[in-house]
Amino acid sequence: xxxxxxxxxxxxxxxxxxxxxxxxxxxxxxxxxxxxxxxxxxxxxxxxxxxxxxxxxxxxxxxxxxxxxxxxxxxxxxxxxxxxxxxxxxxxxxxxxxxxxxxxxxxxxxxxxxxxxxxxxxxxxxxxxxxxxxxxxxxxxxxxxxxxxxxxxxxxxxxxxxxxxxxxxxxxxxxxxxxxxxxxxxxxxxxxxxxxxxxxxxxxxxxxxxxxxxxxxxxxxxxxxxxxxxxxxxxxxxxxxxxxxxxxxxxxxxxxxxxxxxxxxxxxxxxxxxxxxxxxxxxxxxxxxxxxxxxxxxxxxxxxxxxxxxxxxxxxxxxxxxxxxxxxxxxxxxxxxxxxxxxxxxxxxxxxxxxxxxxxxxxxxxxxxxxxxxxxxxxxxxxxxxxxxxxxxxxxxxxxxxxxxxxxxxxxxxxxxxxxxxxxxxxxxxxxxxxxxxxxxxxxxxxxxxxxxxxxxxxxxxxxxxxxxxxxxxxxxxxxxxxxxxxxxxxxxxxxxxxxxxxxxxxxxxxxxxxxxxxx
Amino acid sequence: xxxxxxxxxxxxxxxxxxxxxxxxxxxxxxxxxxxxxxxxxxxxxxxxxxxxxxxxxxxxxxxxxxxxxxxxxxxxxxxxxxxxxxxxxxxxxxxxxxxxxxxxxxxxxxxxxxxxxxxxxxxxxxxxxxxxxxxxxxxxxxxxxxxxxxxxxxxxxxxxxxxxxxxxxxxxxxxxxxxxxxxxxxxxxxxxxxxxxxxxxxxxxxxxxxxxxxxxxxxxxxxxxxxxxxxxxxxxxxxxxxxxxxxxxxxxxxxxxxxxxxxxxxxxxxxxxxxxxxxxxxxxxxxxxxxxxxxxxxxxxxxxxxxxxxxxxxxxxxxxxxxxxxxxxxxxxxxxxxxxxxxxxxxxxxxxxxxxxxxxxxxxxxxx
Numbered sequence: 001x002x003x004x005x006x007x008x009x010x011x012x013x014x015x016x017x018x019x020x021x022x023x024x025x026x027x028x029x030x031x032x033x034x035x036x037x038x039x040x041x042x043x044x045x046x047x048x049x050x051x052x053x054x055x056x057x058x059x060x061x062x063x064x065x066x067x068x069x070x071x072x073x074x075x076x077x078x079x080x081x082x083x084x085x086x087x088x089x090x091x092x093x094x095x096x097x098x099x100x101x102x103x104x105x106x107x108x109x110x111x112x113x114x115x116x117x118x119x120x121x122x123x124x125x126x127x128x129x130x131x132x133x134x135x136x137x138x139x140x141x142x143x144x145x146x147x148x149x150x151x152x153x154x155x156x157x158x159x160x161x162x163x164x165x166x167x168x169x170x171x172x173x174x175x176x177x178x179x180x181x182x183x184x185x186x187x188x189x190x191x192x193x194x195x196x197x198x199x200x201x202x203x204x205x206x207x208x209x210x211x212x213x214x215x216x217x218x219x220x221x222x223x224x225x226x227x228x229x230x231x232x233x234x235x236x237x238x239x240x241x242x243x244x245x246x247x248x249x250x251x252x253x254x255x256x257x258x259x260x261x262x263x264x265x266x267x268x269x270x271x272x273x274x275x276x277x278x279x280x281x282x283x284x285x286x287x288x289x290x291x292x293x294x295x296x297x298x299x300x301x302x303x304x305x306x307x308x309x310x311x312x313x314x315x316x317x318x319x320x321x322x323x324x325x326x327x328x329x330x331x332x333x334x335x336x337x338x339x340x341x342x343x344x345x346x347x348x349x350x351x352x353x354x355x356x357x358x359x360x361x362x363x364x365x366x367x368x369x370x371x372x373x374x375x376x377x378x379x380x381x382x383x384x385x386x387x388x389x390x391x392x393x394x395x396x397x398x399x400x401x402x403x404x405x406x407x408x409x410x411x412x413x414x415x416x417x418x419x420x421x422x423x424x425x426x427x428x429x430x431x432x433x434x435x436x437x438x439x440x441x442x443x444x445x446x447x448x449x450x451x452x453x454x455x456x457x458x459x460x461x462x463x464x465x466x467x468x469x470x471x472x473x474x475x476x477x478x479x480x481x482x483x484x485x486x487x488x489x490x491x492x493x494x495x496x497x498x499x500x501x502x503x504x505x506x507x508x509x510x511x512x513x514x515x516x517x518x519x520x
Numbered sequence: 521x522x523x524x525x526x527x528x529x530x531x532x533x534x535x536x537x538x539x540x541x542x543x544x545x546x547x548x549x550x551x552x553x554x555x556x557x558x559x560x561x562x563x564x565x566x567x568x569x570x571x572x573x574x575x576x577x578x579x580x581x582x583x584x585x586x587x588x589x590x591x592x593x594x595x596x597x598x599x600x601x602x603x604x605x606x607x608x609x610x611x612x613x614x615x616x617x618x619x620x621x622x623x624x625x626x627x628x629x630x631x632x633x634x635x636x637x638x639x640x641x642x643x644x645x646x647x648x649x650x651x652x653x654x655x656x657x658x659x660x661x662x663x664x665x666x667x668x669x670x671x672x673x674x675x676x677x678x679x680x681x682x683x684x685x686x687x688x689x690x691x692x693x694x695x696x697x698x699x700x701x702x703x704x705x706x707x708x709x710x711x712x713x714x715x716x717x718x719x720x721x722x723x724x725x726x727x728x729x730x731x732x733x734x735x736x737x738x739x740x741x742x743x744x745x746x747x748x749x750x751x752x753x754x755x756x757x758x759x760x761x762x763x764x765x766x767x768x769x770x771x772x773x774x775x776x777x778x779x780x781x782x783x784x785x786x787x788x789x790x791x792x793x794x795x796x797x798x799x800x801x802x803x804x805x806x807x808x809x810x811x812x813x814x815x816x817x818x819x820x821x822x823x824x825x826x827x828x829x830x831x832x833x834x835x836x837x838x839x840x841x842x843x844x845x846x847x848x849x850x851x852x853x854x855x856x857x858x859x860x861x862x863x864x865x866x867x868x869x870x871x872x873x874x875x876x877x878x879x880x881x882x883x884x885x886x887x888x
Contacts, residue, residue: 324771344774354772362768376762377773380755388754 008067009034009195010055010086010164015064017050024050025061026219032164032195036227037186039206040199042216042246042451048199051216052166055197056088057081085163089153089170091449097142101152104141105159127155130162130192131185146310147178154185158194165189166197169449171205175309175477183209201451203239215245222246243452264467265502268487271300275440275471280320280330290316292495294330298440298473303466305486305503306475307511313495314475315357318442321473322354323347334440348377351439355430355446357475359422363429366418370410371399373417374432402431407457423454430458440471447481459485479508491515555879556825556832559871560839566871567864576854584853589846599841600733601803605630605795606819606837607740611747612791613823614833618751620764621784625672625687626792626816628694629665631807633793635698635716636664637800638807639706642717654725658797665793666786668694673785677778683785695812702809714809725802736798741834743791748830760784792816818862821869840865 008031017025025047032038042048053059055066057078066073068084075081081088095104106120124137133151141149150170157165167186171179186196186209200206206213213225223245225238275298284290291313298304308314319325321332323344332340334350342350356363364373375384375395384395399413406427410420417425426446433441443462447455463485466472476482482489486503491514499514501507568578588595609626616623637657644653672686708717725734751757763770763780771777795815800807822840826832847861854860 322772323774343776344772345776348774356772358768362766362772365762365766365769367765368762372758376769379758379762379773379775385755388756390753390755390758 007034007070008032009069011065011067012051012055013065013067015051015054015061015066017054017059017061023219025054025064027064028216028219028221030214030221032197033212034195035190035193036211037190037196037198037209039210039213040197040216041201041203041206041213041242046216046246046451047219048216049168050219052088052168052197052199055081055164056086056166082160085161086166087154087157087159087162087164088166089150089157089168091168091170093149093153094156095141095149095152098140100138100140101135101144101155102137104152105137105156123159124155127158127162130158130189131155132188133181133185147174147181150174150178150182151185162189162192162194164195164197166199168199169201170198171200171202179205203242203452206242207235207238213242215242217246246452264487268299268302271302271469273297274300274335276331276333277321278331278333280317280332281328282316282320282325283328288495289328290495291320291327294495294497296490296497298471300471301466301469302488303462303472303474303486305482305489306473306492307479307482307489307515308477308492309515310477312492312515314492315444316495317492318354318356318444318473318475321352321440321442323352324354345377351437353433353438353441355433355441355443357444357446357448359425359429360418364417364425367416369399369414370403370408370417370420370428371395371413374399374402374413374428374435377432378436402428402435406431422449423451426450426454426458430461434461434465434470438465438470440473441465442473442475444475445477446474447476447478455481479511482511483507551879552827552829555875556827556836556872558875559825559868562871562874563864563867566867567860570863571854574856576856581850581854584850585843585846587846588849589842589844595845595849596842597732598845599838600731600737602841602845603837604734604736604740604802605799605815606822606841607737607834608743608791608795608798609815609819610823610826610833610837611740611743612788612795613819614744614747614751614828614830615760615791616784616788617823618764618828619760619780619784620767621676621781621788622684623669623672623687623785623788623792624684624817624820625669625690625694625789626819627812627814628687628691628816629668629789629792630796630816631698631812632668632694632796633661633664634796634800634811635701635706635807637661637797638716638719638805639701641719641723641801641805645719645723650723650726653723654801657801658794661793661797662790663793665796666790668793669785669789673782676785677781691816698807698811699809702807702811716807719801719805721805724805725798734798734802736802739794739798743794744830744833747791748833751828818865821865821872825868825872 010032012028012030014027014029015025016023016027028047028051030040030051040048040051050059054061055075057075057080060076066075073084075084075086078088096107099107102117102120102124105124106115106117121137128135131151131154133148135144135148135152135155141152144152154165154167170182174182183205186198189196190211198205198209211227214221215223215225225242277294277296280291280294281289282291294313294317296304306314306317316325320327323339323342323346327340330340331338334352337350339347339350339352360366365376368376371392372395375398378384380388384391384398396413402408403410403413408420408424408427410424417428420428426449430443430446441462446458446462450458459481462472462474466487474482474486483503483505488500489503489507489511490500491498491511493515499510501510564582568582571578571581589599590596609630612626613623637660640660641653641657644656648656668690669687672681672683672690675681675686676683702716703714706716707714725736727734728737751761759770759775759780762773763775763777763784767777770780799813818840819837822836823833826836843861843864847864848858851858851860
C-alpha cells in the first residue's frame with residue numbers, strides 16, 4: 001500500500017453528540033481511507049447510528065470536525081453529504097416500490113426540470129458495471145428480490161458521485177448467498193478506490209469483509225484493529241479480542257450453546273403434548289396456498305425451531321397461531337381444546353403468545369410510554385385497570401419491574417418506547433409476552449437486529465423459559481441460533497414443512513437442502 | 521378539504537399527566553399553550569392587516585367583535601347559546617380524530633337528526649312533560665345521527681373504504697334526504713313555508729338562572745368533559761387512541777378492530793345528532809327545508825387547535841362562538857360579508873400547521 005492510499009479520504013475528529021440524558025458520541029475519531037472496507041462494530045446503542053447520521057448529514061455534531069481530503073468540511077444536510085460524495089444505504093429502504101429502478105434513481109437526483117432519462121440510463125449502466133451486478137432498470141423496485149433491491153439502494157447512494165459508501169446494517173434481511181454477493185460488491189468498490197463503511201454487529205461478517213475494524217461501546221471508541229493486526233491471528237482469537245472490546249473483557253467466550261443436551265431430550269420425552277396444529281391451510285392472493293397442510297406437535301417445554309428462507313410462510317404460521325390471521329381449514333389445539341376460532345385476546349389469556357418480528361410496526365406503539373406498551377395486550381384487565389379506569393401507578397410499577405428484570409436501558413418507564421434502541425425495545429416486547437402464565441410462545445426472528453450480547457440474552461431466555469415448561473416455537477433464518485436453542489428444527493419451504501430434524505451441531509447442510517427445496 | 525395534520529398526533533400528555541415533575545409539566549403545558557394560542561394571535565394580526573388592506577379599521581372590527589360577542593349581555597348570551605351544539609359536535613370529533621377516523625359527516629348527521637327531532641317534538645310535546653320529552657328527543661337524535669354513519673362505518677370496518685369520502689357523501693345524501701323529509705312528510709300544513717311544526721317555546725329546554733341561555737350548554741360541557749375522561753382515563757379510550765396511532769399494533773394486541781371502528785362511528789355521529797337536538801329543542805324549535813348551519817365543518821379546525829384536549833376545546837369553542845356572534849355584527853358594521861369570520865378561522869388553521877411544523881422540527885432536532 002502506498003502513502004496516498006493510507007491518507008484518509010474522510011476523517012471525523014473528536015465528534016461529540018449528546019441527547020437529553022445520554023452522550024451518544026463522546027469525542028469519537030474515525031478515519032476512512034481510500035480503498036478500504038471499514039467496519040464499524042458495536043452493540044445497539046453504542047453510538048454507531050449517531051456517528052453515521054453525522055457523516056451522512058442527518059445530524060449535526062455538538063463538537064468535533066469533519067475533514068474531507070484534508071480540508072475541514074461542513075456537512076449540515078444529507079444534500080451536503082451527497083455533494084461531498086458520501087452516499088448512505090439506510091436500514092429502511094429509500095426506494096419507492098411502485099416505481100421502476102430508473103425512476104427511483106432520477107427521483108431527487110434529477111435537478112433539472114426535464115427528466116433526463118438518457119443520462120440516467122448511462123449512469124445506471126456505469127454503476128452496474130462498477131458493482132458488477134445486473135439489474136433491469138425498468139423493473140419495478142417492488143418486484144426485485146431483496147438482494148437486488150439492496151444493490152439498487154447502493155446504486156442510488158453512489159448516484160451523484162462515488163467516493164464513500166456507508167452501509168447501515170445491510171445484511172440483516174439477506175440470505176447467506178446475498179450476504180456473500182454483498183461482500184463481493186464491497187470488495188470491488190474498495191478495489192476501485194472507494195471507501196466503504198460497513199456497520200454491523202455480526203462478528204463473522206466483520207472479520208470476513210473488513211480491512212479495518214473500529215469498535216464503539218457506549219458512545220466511545222474503544223478500539224481499532226488495523227489490517228496488520230488482523231492478518232496474523234486466527235479467527236477465534238480475533239473474535240475473542242473483538243468481543244472483549246465490545247462488551248468488556250469478561251464476556252468473551254460466552255456460552256455458545258446454552259441448550260441441546262441429552263438430559264433435556266430425556267426429560268422432554270416424558271412431557272405431554274400440549275400444542276398441535278393439524279392440517280392448517282391458508283390461502284394467499286395467488287393460486288398457491290401460503291400455508292399448505294401444516295401439521296406439528298409440540299411437547300410441554302419443547303423448543304421447536306422453524307428454519308426457512310424468508311417468505312416461505314413462517315410469518316403467516318406465527319400469525320395463525322397468534323390468531324391474527326384466519327385459517328382456511330385445519331385445527332389448532334392447546335391441550336385438547338380447539339382454539340382456531342378464538343380471538344387474539346382469548347388466546348393471549350390462555351397463554352398463547354407471539355413475539356412479533358415487526359417490533360416497530362406492530363409490536364409497539366412508538367408514541368406511547370414503555371409502561372403502556374408493556375401492558376398493551378392487557379388493556380382493560382386487572383390489576384392495571386379497575387372498572388375500566390387506568391391505574392398508572394400499578395402499570396408503572398409493573399413496567400419498572402420488567403425494566404429491571406430484562407435489564408432495559410432507559411431513563412425511566414415513562415419515556416416513549418420509540419426512544420429505546422432496538423435491543424431494549426425487544427427486551428420489553430419479550431418481557432411482555434412472557435408475563436402472566438405463558439404456555440406456548442411463538443418467537444418470530446427474536447434476535448433480528450440485536451447485538452451479540454442481547455441476542456444471547458434473548459436466546460438464553462427462550463431456553464430458560466422452556467425448561468420451566470413453556471413451549472416455544474422459534475422462527476429464525478439464522479441456523480446457528482436455531483441449532484443452539486432448539487430441541488427439534490422443522491424446515492418450511494413454500495408453505496409446507498419439508499422436514500423435521502432433531503437439533504444438533506452439524507446438521508446445517510441437511511437443513512440447507514430442505515430450505516431450498518432440494519430434498520423436498 | 522385538506523387539514524395538514526395527522527389525525528392522531530402524539531400527545532403523551534394524555535398518558536401520565538399526574539406523575540411527572542411539576543417543572544417539566546409546566547414547561548410542557550406552556551409549549552402546548554403557545555402552540556395553540558400563537559396561531560390564534562397570528563390569525564388575528566394577519567386578519568387585521570387584511571382589514572387594513574380592505575380599508576377597514578381593524579381595531580374597530582375586533583372591538584366590535586368583543587363588545588357584541590362577549591361584553592354585551594345579549595351577545596354574550598347568544599355566544600353561550602351557540603356554544604352548546606358546537607361543543608357536542610366537537611365531542612364527537614374528539615372521539616373520532618384521535619382514533620384516526622375522519623368523520624366529516626357531521627353536518628349530514630346533524631341536520632338529519634335535527635329534522636327528525638323537529639318533527640317528533642311538537643307531536644310529542646302536548647302529551648308529555650320535559651322529563652320524558654327531552655330524554656326521548658335526545659336519544660332519538662343520537663340514534664338518528666348514529667344511524668346515518670352505519671353505512672360509512674361498515675364500509676370502513678369491513679371493506680377498508682376511506683371514510684373521508686363516504687362520510688362526505690353521506691352528508692350530501694343526508695342533506696337532500698332532510699330537505700325531502702321536511703317538504704314531503706313533516707311539513708307544517710298551516711304555513712306555506714316548507715318547514716316543520718314549531719315546538720312551542722314553553723316546551724323547549726329550560727333556561728339557566730333567568731338568562732336566555734338554555735341547559736344545552738351544560739349538556740355540551742358535560743359531553744366534552746366526559747369524552748375527555750373517556751379518551752384519557754379509560755381502557756376504551758386508550759384502545760381508540762392506539763387504533764389511531766398504530767392500527768397494526770391494535771390488531772397485534774388483539775383488539776377487535778371492526779367493533780372499535782363501528783363504535784367510533786356510532787358515538788361520534790350520535791353526538792353530532794345530539795348537537796342538533798340541543799339546537800332545535802333549545803333554540804330554533806323548527807327546521808326549514810334546506811336548513812344547514814354547517815357547524816360540523818366549522819368545528820373541525822377548533823378541535824385540532826385544541827389538540828383534542830377537553831378543557832381547551834371548551835375554550836376554543838367559546839372563543840369561536842364569540843367570534844361568530846360578535847363577528848356577524850362587526851362584519852355588518854364594517855360592511856363586510858359574514859364570511860370574514862371563516863377567513864379568520866382558516867388563517868388560524870394555517871398558522872396551526874405552521875407552528876406544528878416548527879415544533880416537530882425542533883423536536884426532531886433533539887432526537888437521535
